[in-house]
Amino acid sequence: MSHSPLTLYLAAPRGFCAGVDRAVKIVEMAIEKWGAPVYVRHEIVHNKHVVDDLRGKGAVFVEELDECPDDRPVIFSAHGVPKSVPAEAARREMLYVDATCPLVSKVHIEAARHHENGLQMIMIGHEGHPETVGTMGQLPPGEVLLVETVEDVATVEVRDPERLAFVTQTTLSVDDTADIVDALKARFPAIVGPHKEDICYATTNRQEAVKAMAPKCEAMLVVGAPNSSNSRRLVEVGQRAGCAYAQLVQRPEDIDWRALGDLRSVGITAGASAPEVLIEAVIDAFRARFDVTVEVVETAVENVEFKVPRVLRVTA
Known part of the structure:
Protein backbone atom coordinates (compact mmCIF):
# COMPACT_ATOMS: atom_id res chain seq x y z
CA MET A 1 0.00 0.00 0.00
CA PRO A 102 23.88 27.70 35.82
CA LEU A 103 21.62 30.14 33.95
CA VAL A 104 19.06 29.91 36.78
CA SER A 105 21.87 30.33 39.35
CA LYS A 106 22.84 33.51 37.48
CA VAL A 107 19.33 34.91 38.13
CA HIS A 108 19.66 33.94 41.83
CA ILE A 109 22.98 35.83 42.08
CA GLU A 110 21.42 38.83 40.30
CA ALA A 111 18.49 38.89 42.76
CA ALA A 112 20.85 38.68 45.77
CA ARG A 113 22.98 41.54 44.39
CA HIS A 114 19.97 43.82 43.91
CA HIS A 115 18.77 42.94 47.43
CA GLU A 116 22.18 43.91 48.87
CA ASN A 117 21.83 47.25 47.08
CA GLY A 118 18.50 47.82 48.85
CA LEU A 119 16.25 47.19 45.84
CA GLN A 120 12.97 45.32 45.98
CA MET A 121 12.62 42.72 43.21
CA ILE A 122 9.85 42.07 40.72
CA MET A 123 9.96 38.63 39.14
CA ILE A 124 8.29 37.89 35.81
CA GLY A 125 7.30 34.23 36.02
CA HIS A 126 4.61 31.61 36.51
CA GLU A 127 3.22 31.20 40.01
CA GLY A 128 4.03 27.82 41.54
CA HIS A 129 6.59 26.84 38.91
CA PRO A 130 9.61 25.34 40.76
CA GLU A 131 12.00 27.81 39.13
CA THR A 132 9.90 30.78 40.31
CA VAL A 133 9.57 29.28 43.80
CA GLY A 134 13.36 28.76 43.90
CA THR A 135 14.21 32.28 42.74
CA MET A 136 11.70 33.98 45.05
CA GLY A 137 13.06 31.82 47.89
CA GLN A 138 16.53 33.36 47.52
CA LEU A 139 15.36 36.45 49.42
CA PRO A 140 13.27 37.09 52.55
CA PRO A 141 9.44 37.10 52.18
CA GLY A 142 8.08 40.27 50.55
CA GLU A 143 11.39 41.10 48.83
CA VAL A 144 10.35 39.46 45.54
CA LEU A 145 6.97 40.31 44.01
CA LEU A 146 5.61 38.10 41.22
CA VAL A 147 3.96 39.36 38.03
CA GLU A 148 2.66 36.98 35.37
CA THR A 149 0.98 39.37 32.90
CA VAL A 150 0.95 42.97 31.69
CA GLU A 151 -2.29 43.37 33.74
CA ASP A 152 -0.41 42.33 36.92
CA VAL A 153 2.07 45.18 36.40
CA ALA A 154 -0.73 47.73 36.75
CA THR A 155 -1.74 46.46 40.21
CA VAL A 156 1.54 45.35 41.82
CA GLU A 157 2.17 47.24 45.08
CA VAL A 158 5.82 48.14 45.65
CA ARG A 159 7.62 49.62 48.64
CA ASP A 160 9.40 52.39 46.72
CA PRO A 161 8.97 52.89 42.94
CA GLU A 162 12.45 54.47 42.80
CA ARG A 163 14.19 51.38 44.27
CA LEU A 164 13.19 48.42 42.12
CA ALA A 165 14.80 45.77 39.92
CA PHE A 166 13.35 42.91 37.88
CA VAL A 167 14.38 39.38 36.94
CA THR A 168 12.59 36.76 34.83
CA GLN A 169 12.03 33.03 34.80
CA THR A 170 14.40 31.55 32.19
CA THR A 171 11.78 29.53 30.26
CA LEU A 172 9.22 32.20 29.32
CA SER A 173 7.99 33.34 25.93
CA VAL A 174 10.43 35.95 24.63
CA ASP A 175 7.62 38.05 23.10
CA ASP A 176 5.32 37.93 26.16
CA THR A 177 8.18 38.88 28.46
CA ALA A 178 9.14 41.85 26.27
CA ASP A 179 5.59 43.23 26.66
CA ILE A 180 5.70 42.82 30.47
CA VAL A 181 9.16 44.45 30.66
CA ASP A 182 7.84 47.40 28.61
CA ALA A 183 4.91 47.74 31.02
CA LEU A 184 7.25 47.65 34.05
CA LYS A 185 9.51 50.33 32.55
CA ALA A 186 6.50 52.50 31.68
CA ARG A 187 5.09 52.32 35.22
CA PHE A 188 8.45 52.35 37.05
CA PRO A 189 10.94 54.34 34.92
CA ALA A 190 13.72 53.86 37.50
CA ILE A 191 13.47 50.02 37.51
CA VAL A 192 16.79 48.21 37.00
CA GLY A 193 16.87 45.21 34.63
CA PRO A 194 19.45 42.56 33.78
CA HIS A 195 22.25 43.50 31.34
CA LYS A 196 20.99 40.73 29.09
CA GLU A 197 17.60 39.02 29.19
CA ASP A 198 17.33 36.28 31.82
CA ILE A 199 15.48 34.08 29.32
CA CYS A 200 18.00 31.39 28.53
CA TYR A 201 19.70 30.99 25.15
CA ALA A 202 18.05 27.57 24.64
CA THR A 203 14.51 28.88 25.24
CA THR A 204 15.16 31.77 22.84
CA ASN A 205 16.74 29.54 20.16
CA ARG A 206 13.92 26.98 20.27
CA GLN A 207 11.31 29.72 19.95
CA GLU A 208 13.16 31.32 17.01
CA ALA A 209 13.33 27.93 15.20
CA VAL A 210 9.56 27.50 15.68
CA LYS A 211 8.90 30.98 14.26
CA ALA A 212 10.98 30.13 11.18
CA MET A 213 9.27 26.77 10.73
CA ALA A 214 5.63 27.73 11.43
CA PRO A 215 4.81 29.40 8.07
CA LYS A 216 5.87 26.21 6.22
CA CYS A 217 3.65 23.88 8.28
CA GLU A 218 -0.04 23.01 8.27
CA ALA A 219 0.41 21.53 11.75
CA MET A 220 3.08 21.45 14.43
CA LEU A 221 3.87 18.98 17.21
CA VAL A 222 5.94 19.93 20.22
CA VAL A 223 7.43 16.92 22.00
CA GLY A 224 7.43 17.71 25.71
CA ALA A 225 5.69 17.33 29.06
CA PRO A 226 2.54 19.21 30.11
CA ASN A 227 4.37 20.55 33.21
CA SER A 228 7.29 21.83 31.11
CA SER A 229 7.03 25.62 30.87
CA ASN A 230 9.36 25.99 27.86
CA SER A 231 7.49 23.24 25.94
CA ARG A 232 4.10 24.88 26.51
CA ARG A 233 5.56 28.21 25.35
CA LEU A 234 6.69 26.55 22.08
CA VAL A 235 3.08 25.57 21.33
CA GLU A 236 1.95 29.18 21.89
CA VAL A 237 4.79 30.57 19.77
CA GLY A 238 3.87 28.19 16.93
CA GLN A 239 0.20 29.23 17.02
CA ARG A 240 1.13 32.92 17.04
CA ALA A 241 3.56 32.47 14.17
CA GLY A 242 0.71 31.26 11.95
CA CYS A 243 0.48 27.51 12.52
CA ALA A 244 -3.22 26.94 13.22
CA TYR A 245 -2.78 23.46 14.68
CA ALA A 246 0.00 23.20 17.29
CA GLN A 247 -0.13 20.43 19.89
CA LEU A 248 1.99 19.23 22.79
CA VAL A 249 2.66 15.46 22.74
CA GLN A 250 4.66 13.45 25.26
CA ARG A 251 5.12 10.42 22.99
CA PRO A 252 3.87 9.02 19.63
CA GLU A 253 0.77 7.50 21.31
CA ASP A 254 -0.47 11.05 22.03
CA ILE A 255 -0.66 12.07 18.36
CA ASP A 256 -4.24 12.71 17.23
CA TRP A 257 -4.05 11.30 13.69
CA ARG A 258 -7.69 12.12 12.91
CA ALA A 259 -7.10 15.80 13.73
CA LEU A 260 -4.05 15.84 11.47
CA GLY A 261 -6.06 14.34 8.59
CA ASP A 262 -4.37 14.28 5.18
CA LEU A 263 -1.82 17.02 5.69
CA ARG A 264 1.20 17.54 3.47
CA SER A 265 3.47 19.34 5.94
CA VAL A 266 4.04 18.96 9.68
CA GLY A 267 6.61 20.69 11.89
CA ILE A 268 8.27 18.89 14.79
CA THR A 269 10.21 20.40 17.67
CA ALA A 270 10.84 19.52 21.31
CA GLY A 271 11.13 21.32 24.62
CA ALA A 272 14.49 21.63 26.36
CA SER A 273 13.83 18.65 28.63
CA ALA A 274 12.71 16.20 25.90
CA PRO A 275 15.31 13.62 24.81
CA GLU A 276 16.06 12.99 21.13
CA VAL A 277 14.85 9.37 21.44
CA LEU A 278 11.25 10.67 21.82
CA ILE A 279 11.59 12.90 18.76
CA GLU A 280 12.89 9.92 16.75
CA ALA A 281 9.91 7.85 17.93
CA VAL A 282 7.48 10.54 16.72
CA ILE A 283 9.23 10.67 13.31
CA ASP A 284 9.02 6.84 13.08
CA ALA A 285 5.28 7.02 13.80
CA PHE A 286 4.89 9.37 10.80
CA ARG A 287 7.05 7.11 8.61
CA ALA A 288 4.67 4.22 9.37
CA ARG A 289 1.74 6.22 7.96
CA PHE A 290 3.23 8.53 5.31
CA ASP A 291 5.93 8.67 2.69
CA VAL A 292 8.08 11.04 4.74
CA THR A 293 10.67 13.57 3.61
CA VAL A 294 12.52 15.26 6.50
CA GLU A 295 13.73 18.83 6.12
CA VAL A 296 15.72 20.48 8.92
CA VAL A 297 14.97 24.14 9.67
CA GLU A 298 18.11 25.38 11.42
CA THR A 299 18.22 28.87 12.93
CA ALA A 300 21.14 28.51 15.38
CA VAL A 301 23.95 26.14 16.32
CA GLU A 302 24.40 25.39 20.02
CA ASN A 303 27.72 24.31 21.49
CA VAL A 304 27.19 25.29 25.14
CA GLU A 305 28.36 22.80 27.76
CA PHE A 306 28.15 23.18 31.54
CA LYS A 307 30.54 21.32 33.83
CA VAL A 308 29.16 19.03 36.51
CA PRO A 309 30.02 19.92 40.13
CA ARG A 310 33.54 19.13 41.26
CA VAL A 311 32.40 16.59 43.87
CA LEU A 312 31.32 14.30 41.00
CA ARG A 313 34.45 14.85 38.91
CA VAL A 314 36.78 13.88 41.77
CA THR A 315 37.10 10.11 42.04
CA ALA A 316 36.55 8.59 45.45
Missing part, protein backbone atom coordinates in the same frame (compact mmCIF):
# COMPACT_ATOMS: atom_id res chain seq x y z
CA SER A 2 1.48 3.34 -1.01
CA HIS A 3 1.52 6.15 1.54
CA SER A 4 0.70 9.76 0.72
CA PRO A 5 3.71 12.11 0.72
CA LEU A 6 4.43 14.26 3.79
CA THR A 7 7.18 16.76 4.52
CA LEU A 8 8.33 16.80 8.13
CA TYR A 9 10.05 20.04 9.07
CA LEU A 10 12.41 19.39 11.96
CA ALA A 11 13.38 22.39 14.09
CA ALA A 12 17.02 22.91 15.00
CA PRO A 13 17.86 23.54 17.77
CA ARG A 14 15.34 21.34 19.61
CA GLY A 15 15.27 19.10 22.65
CA PHE A 16 17.89 18.87 25.40
CA CYS A 17 19.71 22.05 26.41
CA ALA A 18 23.03 22.21 28.26
CA GLY A 19 21.37 22.73 31.67
CA VAL A 20 19.17 19.64 31.27
CA ASP A 21 22.05 17.59 29.90
CA ARG A 22 24.15 18.54 32.95
CA ALA A 23 21.32 17.79 35.44
CA VAL A 24 20.71 14.30 34.00
CA LYS A 25 24.47 13.60 34.02
CA ILE A 26 24.66 14.70 37.68
CA VAL A 27 22.07 12.07 38.69
CA GLU A 28 23.74 9.34 36.63
CA MET A 29 27.21 10.17 38.00
CA ALA A 30 25.92 10.34 41.59
CA ILE A 31 24.42 6.85 41.27
CA GLU A 32 27.70 5.62 39.78
CA LYS A 33 29.75 7.21 42.57
CA TRP A 34 27.62 6.50 45.65
CA GLY A 35 25.40 3.64 44.48
CA ALA A 36 21.60 3.48 44.61
CA PRO A 37 19.42 4.90 45.92
CA VAL A 38 20.19 8.55 45.28
CA TYR A 39 17.34 10.91 46.21
CA VAL A 40 16.24 13.74 43.91
CA ARG A 41 14.15 16.62 45.26
CA HIS A 42 11.50 17.33 42.60
CA GLU A 43 11.64 15.92 39.04
CA ILE A 44 15.23 16.55 37.92
CA VAL A 45 13.78 17.94 34.66
CA HIS A 46 10.16 18.06 33.52
CA ASN A 47 10.01 14.94 31.38
CA LYS A 48 8.41 11.62 32.33
CA HIS A 49 10.64 9.55 30.03
CA VAL A 50 13.82 11.02 31.56
CA VAL A 51 12.51 10.65 35.13
CA ASP A 52 11.40 7.02 34.56
CA ASP A 53 14.76 6.18 32.99
CA LEU A 54 16.67 7.59 36.00
CA ARG A 55 14.25 5.88 38.40
CA GLY A 56 15.17 2.59 36.71
CA LYS A 57 18.84 3.32 37.40
CA GLY A 58 18.27 3.94 41.11
CA ALA A 59 17.02 7.51 41.56
CA VAL A 60 14.20 8.12 44.06
CA PHE A 61 12.14 11.24 43.31
CA VAL A 62 10.58 13.12 46.21
CA GLU A 63 8.94 16.52 46.54
CA GLU A 64 10.47 17.62 49.85
CA LEU A 65 13.68 17.13 51.77
CA ASP A 66 11.89 15.60 54.75
CA GLU A 67 11.14 12.56 52.56
CA CYS A 68 14.90 11.86 52.27
CA PRO A 69 16.96 9.86 54.78
CA ASP A 70 20.01 11.61 56.29
CA ASP A 71 22.47 8.96 55.09
CA ARG A 72 21.84 9.03 51.31
CA PRO A 73 22.88 11.68 48.77
CA VAL A 74 20.23 14.12 47.61
CA ILE A 75 20.21 16.14 44.39
CA PHE A 76 18.35 19.42 43.83
CA SER A 77 16.60 19.72 40.46
CA ALA A 78 17.70 21.86 37.51
CA HIS A 79 14.95 24.41 38.30
CA GLY A 80 16.70 25.62 41.47
CA VAL A 81 15.56 25.62 45.09
CA PRO A 82 14.83 28.23 47.78
CA LYS A 83 17.79 29.03 50.05
CA SER A 84 16.06 27.22 52.93
CA VAL A 85 16.54 23.83 51.22
CA PRO A 86 20.39 23.62 51.12
CA ALA A 87 20.42 25.26 54.58
CA GLU A 88 18.24 22.44 55.94
CA ALA A 89 20.35 19.80 54.14
CA ALA A 90 23.49 21.28 55.70
CA ARG A 91 21.84 21.33 59.13
CA ARG A 92 21.06 17.61 58.75
CA GLU A 93 24.66 17.04 57.55
CA MET A 94 23.35 15.49 54.33
CA LEU A 95 25.49 14.94 51.27
CA TYR A 96 23.82 17.06 48.61
CA VAL A 97 24.56 18.06 45.02
CA ASP A 98 22.93 21.10 43.46
CA ALA A 99 21.92 20.47 39.82
CA THR A 100 20.44 23.97 39.39
CA CYS A 101 21.03 25.14 35.82
Whole structure:
Protein backbone atom coordinates (compact mmCIF):
# COMPACT_ATOMS: atom_id res chain seq x y z
CA MET A 1 0.00 0.00 0.00
CA SER A 2 1.48 3.34 -1.01
CA HIS A 3 1.52 6.15 1.54
CA SER A 4 0.70 9.76 0.72
CA PRO A 5 3.71 12.11 0.72
CA LEU A 6 4.43 14.26 3.79
CA THR A 7 7.18 16.76 4.52
CA LEU A 8 8.33 16.80 8.13
CA TYR A 9 10.05 20.04 9.07
CA LEU A 10 12.41 19.39 11.96
CA ALA A 11 13.38 22.39 14.09
CA ALA A 12 17.02 22.91 15.00
CA PRO A 13 17.86 23.54 17.77
CA ARG A 14 15.34 21.34 19.61
CA GLY A 15 15.27 19.10 22.65
CA PHE A 16 17.89 18.87 25.40
CA CYS A 17 19.71 22.05 26.41
CA ALA A 18 23.03 22.21 28.26
CA GLY A 19 21.37 22.73 31.67
CA VAL A 20 19.17 19.64 31.27
CA ASP A 21 22.05 17.59 29.90
CA ARG A 22 24.15 18.54 32.95
CA ALA A 23 21.32 17.79 35.44
CA VAL A 24 20.71 14.30 34.00
CA LYS A 25 24.47 13.60 34.02
CA ILE A 26 24.66 14.70 37.68
CA VAL A 27 22.07 12.07 38.69
CA GLU A 28 23.74 9.34 36.63
CA MET A 29 27.21 10.17 38.00
CA ALA A 30 25.92 10.34 41.59
CA ILE A 31 24.42 6.85 41.27
CA GLU A 32 27.70 5.62 39.78
CA LYS A 33 29.75 7.21 42.57
CA TRP A 34 27.62 6.50 45.65
CA GLY A 35 25.40 3.64 44.48
CA ALA A 36 21.60 3.48 44.61
CA PRO A 37 19.42 4.90 45.92
CA VAL A 38 20.19 8.55 45.28
CA TYR A 39 17.34 10.91 46.21
CA VAL A 40 16.24 13.74 43.91
CA ARG A 41 14.15 16.62 45.26
CA HIS A 42 11.50 17.33 42.60
CA GLU A 43 11.64 15.92 39.04
CA ILE A 44 15.23 16.55 37.92
CA VAL A 45 13.78 17.94 34.66
CA HIS A 46 10.16 18.06 33.52
CA ASN A 47 10.01 14.94 31.38
CA LYS A 48 8.41 11.62 32.33
CA HIS A 49 10.64 9.55 30.03
CA VAL A 50 13.82 11.02 31.56
CA VAL A 51 12.51 10.65 35.13
CA ASP A 52 11.40 7.02 34.56
CA ASP A 53 14.76 6.18 32.99
CA LEU A 54 16.67 7.59 36.00
CA ARG A 55 14.25 5.88 38.40
CA GLY A 56 15.17 2.59 36.71
CA LYS A 57 18.84 3.32 37.40
CA GLY A 58 18.27 3.94 41.11
CA ALA A 59 17.02 7.51 41.56
CA VAL A 60 14.20 8.12 44.06
CA PHE A 61 12.14 11.24 43.31
CA VAL A 62 10.58 13.12 46.21
CA GLU A 63 8.94 16.52 46.54
CA GLU A 64 10.47 17.62 49.85
CA LEU A 65 13.68 17.13 51.77
CA ASP A 66 11.89 15.60 54.75
CA GLU A 67 11.14 12.56 52.56
CA CYS A 68 14.90 11.86 52.27
CA PRO A 69 16.96 9.86 54.78
CA ASP A 70 20.01 11.61 56.29
CA ASP A 71 22.47 8.96 55.09
CA ARG A 72 21.84 9.03 51.31
CA PRO A 73 22.88 11.68 48.77
CA VAL A 74 20.23 14.12 47.61
CA ILE A 75 20.21 16.14 44.39
CA PHE A 76 18.35 19.42 43.83
CA SER A 77 16.60 19.72 40.46
CA ALA A 78 17.70 21.86 37.51
CA HIS A 79 14.95 24.41 38.30
CA GLY A 80 16.70 25.62 41.47
CA VAL A 81 15.56 25.62 45.09
CA PRO A 82 14.83 28.23 47.78
CA LYS A 83 17.79 29.03 50.05
CA SER A 84 16.06 27.22 52.93
CA VAL A 85 16.54 23.83 51.22
CA PRO A 86 20.39 23.62 51.12
CA ALA A 87 20.42 25.26 54.58
CA GLU A 88 18.24 22.44 55.94
CA ALA A 89 20.35 19.80 54.14
CA ALA A 90 23.49 21.28 55.70
CA ARG A 91 21.84 21.33 59.13
CA ARG A 92 21.06 17.61 58.75
CA GLU A 93 24.66 17.04 57.55
CA MET A 94 23.35 15.49 54.33
CA LEU A 95 25.49 14.94 51.27
CA TYR A 96 23.82 17.06 48.61
CA VAL A 97 24.56 18.06 45.02
CA ASP A 98 22.93 21.10 43.46
CA ALA A 99 21.92 20.47 39.82
CA THR A 100 20.44 23.97 39.39
CA CYS A 101 21.03 25.14 35.82
CA PRO A 102 23.88 27.70 35.82
CA LEU A 103 21.62 30.14 33.95
CA VAL A 104 19.06 29.91 36.78
CA SER A 105 21.87 30.33 39.35
CA LYS A 106 22.84 33.51 37.48
CA VAL A 107 19.33 34.91 38.13
CA HIS A 108 19.66 33.94 41.83
CA ILE A 109 22.98 35.83 42.08
CA GLU A 110 21.42 38.83 40.30
CA ALA A 111 18.49 38.89 42.76
CA ALA A 112 20.85 38.68 45.77
CA ARG A 113 22.98 41.54 44.39
CA HIS A 114 19.97 43.82 43.91
CA HIS A 115 18.77 42.94 47.43
CA GLU A 116 22.18 43.91 48.87
CA ASN A 117 21.83 47.25 47.08
CA GLY A 118 18.50 47.82 48.85
CA LEU A 119 16.25 47.19 45.84
CA GLN A 120 12.97 45.32 45.98
CA MET A 121 12.62 42.72 43.21
CA ILE A 122 9.85 42.07 40.72
CA MET A 123 9.96 38.63 39.14
CA ILE A 124 8.29 37.89 35.81
CA GLY A 125 7.30 34.23 36.02
CA HIS A 126 4.61 31.61 36.51
CA GLU A 127 3.22 31.20 40.01
CA GLY A 128 4.03 27.82 41.54
CA HIS A 129 6.59 26.84 38.91
CA PRO A 130 9.61 25.34 40.76
CA GLU A 131 12.00 27.81 39.13
CA THR A 132 9.90 30.78 40.31
CA VAL A 133 9.57 29.28 43.80
CA GLY A 134 13.36 28.76 43.90
CA THR A 135 14.21 32.28 42.74
CA MET A 136 11.70 33.98 45.05
CA GLY A 137 13.06 31.82 47.89
CA GLN A 138 16.53 33.36 47.52
CA LEU A 139 15.36 36.45 49.42
CA PRO A 140 13.27 37.09 52.55
CA PRO A 141 9.44 37.10 52.18
CA GLY A 142 8.08 40.27 50.55
CA GLU A 143 11.39 41.10 48.83
CA VAL A 144 10.35 39.46 45.54
CA LEU A 145 6.97 40.31 44.01
CA LEU A 146 5.61 38.10 41.22
CA VAL A 147 3.96 39.36 38.03
CA GLU A 148 2.66 36.98 35.37
CA THR A 149 0.98 39.37 32.90
CA VAL A 150 0.95 42.97 31.69
CA GLU A 151 -2.29 43.37 33.74
CA ASP A 152 -0.41 42.33 36.92
CA VAL A 153 2.07 45.18 36.40
CA ALA A 154 -0.73 47.73 36.75
CA THR A 155 -1.74 46.46 40.21
CA VAL A 156 1.54 45.35 41.82
CA GLU A 157 2.17 47.24 45.08
CA VAL A 158 5.82 48.14 45.65
CA ARG A 159 7.62 49.62 48.64
CA ASP A 160 9.40 52.39 46.72
CA PRO A 161 8.97 52.89 42.94
CA GLU A 162 12.45 54.47 42.80
CA ARG A 163 14.19 51.38 44.27
CA LEU A 164 13.19 48.42 42.12
CA ALA A 165 14.80 45.77 39.92
CA PHE A 166 13.35 42.91 37.88
CA VAL A 167 14.38 39.38 36.94
CA THR A 168 12.59 36.76 34.83
CA GLN A 169 12.03 33.03 34.80
CA THR A 170 14.40 31.55 32.19
CA THR A 171 11.78 29.53 30.26
CA LEU A 172 9.22 32.20 29.32
CA SER A 173 7.99 33.34 25.93
CA VAL A 174 10.43 35.95 24.63
CA ASP A 175 7.62 38.05 23.10
CA ASP A 176 5.32 37.93 26.16
CA THR A 177 8.18 38.88 28.46
CA ALA A 178 9.14 41.85 26.27
CA ASP A 179 5.59 43.23 26.66
CA ILE A 180 5.70 42.82 30.47
CA VAL A 181 9.16 44.45 30.66
CA ASP A 182 7.84 47.40 28.61
CA ALA A 183 4.91 47.74 31.02
CA LEU A 184 7.25 47.65 34.05
CA LYS A 185 9.51 50.33 32.55
CA ALA A 186 6.50 52.50 31.68
CA ARG A 187 5.09 52.32 35.22
CA PHE A 188 8.45 52.35 37.05
CA PRO A 189 10.94 54.34 34.92
CA ALA A 190 13.72 53.86 37.50
CA ILE A 191 13.47 50.02 37.51
CA VAL A 192 16.79 48.21 37.00
CA GLY A 193 16.87 45.21 34.63
CA PRO A 194 19.45 42.56 33.78
CA HIS A 195 22.25 43.50 31.34
CA LYS A 196 20.99 40.73 29.09
CA GLU A 197 17.60 39.02 29.19
CA ASP A 198 17.33 36.28 31.82
CA ILE A 199 15.48 34.08 29.32
CA CYS A 200 18.00 31.39 28.53
CA TYR A 201 19.70 30.99 25.15
CA ALA A 202 18.05 27.57 24.64
CA THR A 203 14.51 28.88 25.24
CA THR A 204 15.16 31.77 22.84
CA ASN A 205 16.74 29.54 20.16
CA ARG A 206 13.92 26.98 20.27
CA GLN A 207 11.31 29.72 19.95
CA GLU A 208 13.16 31.32 17.01
CA ALA A 209 13.33 27.93 15.20
CA VAL A 210 9.56 27.50 15.68
CA LYS A 211 8.90 30.98 14.26
CA ALA A 212 10.98 30.13 11.18
CA MET A 213 9.27 26.77 10.73
CA ALA A 214 5.63 27.73 11.43
CA PRO A 215 4.81 29.40 8.07
CA LYS A 216 5.87 26.21 6.22
CA CYS A 217 3.65 23.88 8.28
CA GLU A 218 -0.04 23.01 8.27
CA ALA A 219 0.41 21.53 11.75
CA MET A 220 3.08 21.45 14.43
CA LEU A 221 3.87 18.98 17.21
CA VAL A 222 5.94 19.93 20.22
CA VAL A 223 7.43 16.92 22.00
CA GLY A 224 7.43 17.71 25.71
CA ALA A 225 5.69 17.33 29.06
CA PRO A 226 2.54 19.21 30.11
CA ASN A 227 4.37 20.55 33.21
CA SER A 228 7.29 21.83 31.11
CA SER A 229 7.03 25.62 30.87
CA ASN A 230 9.36 25.99 27.86
CA SER A 231 7.49 23.24 25.94
CA ARG A 232 4.10 24.88 26.51
CA ARG A 233 5.56 28.21 25.35
CA LEU A 234 6.69 26.55 22.08
CA VAL A 235 3.08 25.57 21.33
CA GLU A 236 1.95 29.18 21.89
CA VAL A 237 4.79 30.57 19.77
CA GLY A 238 3.87 28.19 16.93
CA GLN A 239 0.20 29.23 17.02
CA ARG A 240 1.13 32.92 17.04
CA ALA A 241 3.56 32.47 14.17
CA GLY A 242 0.71 31.26 11.95
CA CYS A 243 0.48 27.51 12.52
CA ALA A 244 -3.22 26.94 13.22
CA TYR A 245 -2.78 23.46 14.68
CA ALA A 246 0.00 23.20 17.29
CA GLN A 247 -0.13 20.43 19.89
CA LEU A 248 1.99 19.23 22.79
CA VAL A 249 2.66 15.46 22.74
CA GLN A 250 4.66 13.45 25.26
CA ARG A 251 5.12 10.42 22.99
CA PRO A 252 3.87 9.02 19.63
CA GLU A 253 0.77 7.50 21.31
CA ASP A 254 -0.47 11.05 22.03
CA ILE A 255 -0.66 12.07 18.36
CA ASP A 256 -4.24 12.71 17.23
CA TRP A 257 -4.05 11.30 13.69
CA ARG A 258 -7.69 12.12 12.91
CA ALA A 259 -7.10 15.80 13.73
CA LEU A 260 -4.05 15.84 11.47
CA GLY A 261 -6.06 14.34 8.59
CA ASP A 262 -4.37 14.28 5.18
CA LEU A 263 -1.82 17.02 5.69
CA ARG A 264 1.20 17.54 3.47
CA SER A 265 3.47 19.34 5.94
CA VAL A 266 4.04 18.96 9.68
CA GLY A 267 6.61 20.69 11.89
CA ILE A 268 8.27 18.89 14.79
CA THR A 269 10.21 20.40 17.67
CA ALA A 270 10.84 19.52 21.31
CA GLY A 271 11.13 21.32 24.62
CA ALA A 272 14.49 21.63 26.36
CA SER A 273 13.83 18.65 28.63
CA ALA A 274 12.71 16.20 25.90
CA PRO A 275 15.31 13.62 24.81
CA GLU A 276 16.06 12.99 21.13
CA VAL A 277 14.85 9.37 21.44
CA LEU A 278 11.25 10.67 21.82
CA ILE A 279 11.59 12.90 18.76
CA GLU A 280 12.89 9.92 16.75
CA ALA A 281 9.91 7.85 17.93
CA VAL A 282 7.48 10.54 16.72
CA ILE A 283 9.23 10.67 13.31
CA ASP A 284 9.02 6.84 13.08
CA ALA A 285 5.28 7.02 13.80
CA PHE A 286 4.89 9.37 10.80
CA ARG A 287 7.05 7.11 8.61
CA ALA A 288 4.67 4.22 9.37
CA ARG A 289 1.74 6.22 7.96
CA PHE A 290 3.23 8.53 5.31
CA ASP A 291 5.93 8.67 2.69
CA VAL A 292 8.08 11.04 4.74
CA THR A 293 10.67 13.57 3.61
CA VAL A 294 12.52 15.26 6.50
CA GLU A 295 13.73 18.83 6.12
CA VAL A 296 15.72 20.48 8.92
CA VAL A 297 14.97 24.14 9.67
CA GLU A 298 18.11 25.38 11.42
CA THR A 299 18.22 28.87 12.93
CA ALA A 300 21.14 28.51 15.38
CA VAL A 301 23.95 26.14 16.32
CA GLU A 302 24.40 25.39 20.02
CA ASN A 303 27.72 24.31 21.49
CA VAL A 304 27.19 25.29 25.14
CA GLU A 305 28.36 22.80 27.76
CA PHE A 306 28.15 23.18 31.54
CA LYS A 307 30.54 21.32 33.83
CA VAL A 308 29.16 19.03 36.51
CA PRO A 309 30.02 19.92 40.13
CA ARG A 310 33.54 19.13 41.26
CA VAL A 311 32.40 16.59 43.87
CA LEU A 312 31.32 14.30 41.00
CA ARG A 313 34.45 14.85 38.91
CA VAL A 314 36.78 13.88 41.77
CA THR A 315 37.10 10.11 42.04
CA ALA A 316 36.55 8.59 45.45
